[in-house]
Amino acid sequence: MSELASYVHKFTKLRRDPAKGWPASTRGKSPYKPLLLLAVLDQFDQGQLTRNLIELTPDLGNLFDLYCAIVLPPGMIGNIAMPFFYLKSEGFWQLVPLPGKEAFVASGRRLITESQLANNVAGARLDEDLFTLLTVKEHRDVLRAALIDAHFDAPTQPLLWQRYATNQAAFLYSSELLTQARRQLKELQLPDAESSYTREARDQGFRRAVVVAYNHRCACCGLRIVTPGGHTAVEAAHIVPWHKTRNDHPTNGLALCRLCHWSFDEGLMSVAIDYRVILSPQLATHGNMPGFLSMLAERPIFLPQENALYPDPTNLDWRNDNIFRKV
Numbered sequence: 001m002s003e004l005a006s007y008v009h010k011f012t013k014l015r016r017d018p019a020k021g022w023p024a025s026t027r028g029k030s031p032y033k034p035l036l037l038l039a040v041l042d043q044f045d046q047g048q049l050t051r052n053l054i055e056l057t058p059d060l061g062n063l064f065d066l067y068c069a070i071v072l073p074p075g076m077i078g079n080i081a082m083p084f085f086y087l088k089s090e091g092f093w094q095l096v097p098l099p100g101k102e103a104f105v106a107s108g109r110r111l112i113t114e115s116q117l118a119n120n121v122a123g124a125r126l127d128e129d130l131f132t133l134l135t136v137k138e139h140r141d142v143l144r145a146a147l148i149d150a151h152f153d154a155p156t157q158p159l160l161w162q163r164y165a166t167n168q169a170a171f172l173y174s175s176e177l178l179t180q181a182r183r184q185l186k187e188l189q190l191p192d193a194e195s196s197y198t199r200e201a202r203d204q205g206f207r208r209a210v211v212v213a214y215n216h217r218c219a220c221c222g223l224r225i226v227t228p229g230g231h232t233a234v235e236a237a238h239i240v241p242w243h244k245t246r247n248d249h250p251t252n253g254l255a256l257c258r259l260c261h262w263s264f265d266e267g268l269m270s271v272a273i274d275y276r277v278i279l280s281p282q283l284a285t286h287g288n289m290p291g292f293l294s295m296l297a298e299r300p301i302f303l304p305q306e307n308a309l310y311p312d313p314t315n316l317d318w319r320n321d322n323i324f325r326k327v
C-alpha cells in the first residue's frame with residue numbers, strides 16, 4: 001500500500017463515538033475528528049502550516065466552528081479540545097507537551113477542555129510522512145475526499161465541499177485586503193470582487209482582516225477575550241455600511257465587542273476623526289444602559305498596531321454626519 005493509500009485508510013477508519021443522538025448527517029457518530037482534520041487541511045491550503053506543529057489558534061478554532069455549524073444541531077457549539085486530544089489514539093497525531101508538562105501529558109490524563117489543553121500542550125505534531133504528504137495539494141484533495149465520503153451522508157457532502165471553497169476564498173480575500181491596505185492603496189484593486197467572491201466569502205474575509213488588524217481587541221472599550229479554543233469576543237463593523245459604497249477596505253472597519261457593535265449600529269456610539277470615542281446624548285436617556293459605556297466618552301480608541309490599518313477619517317466623518325445621533 002502506498003503511503004497516501006495508507007493514510008486514506010486511516011482517515012476513513014477514524015474511531016468515532018457512536019453515542020446516541022448524533023444526526024444522520026454524521027452517519028450517527030461524533031463528527032469532531034473528521035471536522036478538525038478538515039480544518040487542518042484548510043490551514044495547509046492557506047499556507048498557514050509551514051512547520052509540523054498544529055496549534056490551537058483562533059484561525060483553527062474558527063475553521064472548526066464553521067465546519068461544525070454545517071452538521072451540528074442549531075445552537076450546539078463544538079468543543080475542539082475533544083478531537084484535538086482524542087486524535088492521539090489514531091497513531092498519526094501526537095500531542096506536544098509544553099515545557100515542564102511532559103510527564104503530565106505522558107500520564108494519559110484526559111485533556112478535554114480547551115483550558116486543560118492550552119495549559120499543557122503546545123500543539124499536535126503529525127507523523128513526518130503525513131506532514132510531507134499534506135504539503136502537496138493533490139494529496140490533500142484525496143484525503144479531504146476520503147474524510148467527507150466516509151463520515152458524512154450524501155446530502156451533507158456538497159455542503160462540506162462548499163464550506164471548504166468559501167473558507168479558501170475568504171482567506172484569500174482577507175489576505176488581499178490586508179496586503180493592499182499595508183501598501184497604503186486607498187482603493188481596493190480586487191479583480192471584480194463581487195463576481196470573484198461570494199457574499200459569504202467577502203463577509204468572512206472582511207471579518208478576519210479587521211479582527212487580525214485589531215488583534216481581537218474592541219476598538220472602543222478595549223475588551224479582548226480569546227478563549228483557548230479560538231472564540232473571540234469581537235466582530236467586524238463597517239464604518240460606512242457595505243451597501244453604501246461596497247467598501248471592504250480594512251480602513252473602513254472597526255473591531256468591536258457585541259455591545260459596542262450594537263451601540264455603533266444604533267448610532268449611539270461612534271469614533272471622531274481624531275480617534276476619540278464619542279457618545280450620543282441619547283445614551284443618557286436610557287436608564288438601563290450599563291454605566292461603563294458613558295465612561296468611554298472622549299477616551300482614545302484602541303488602534304491597530306500598523307498605521308496603514310487605522311480607520312480612514314473620511315469614512316468616520318461620513319458616519320458621524322449620517323448615522324451617529326448627535327442630538
Ligand SMILES: [Zn+2]
Pocket residue numbers: 218219220221222223256257258259260261
Ligand atoms: Zn467594546
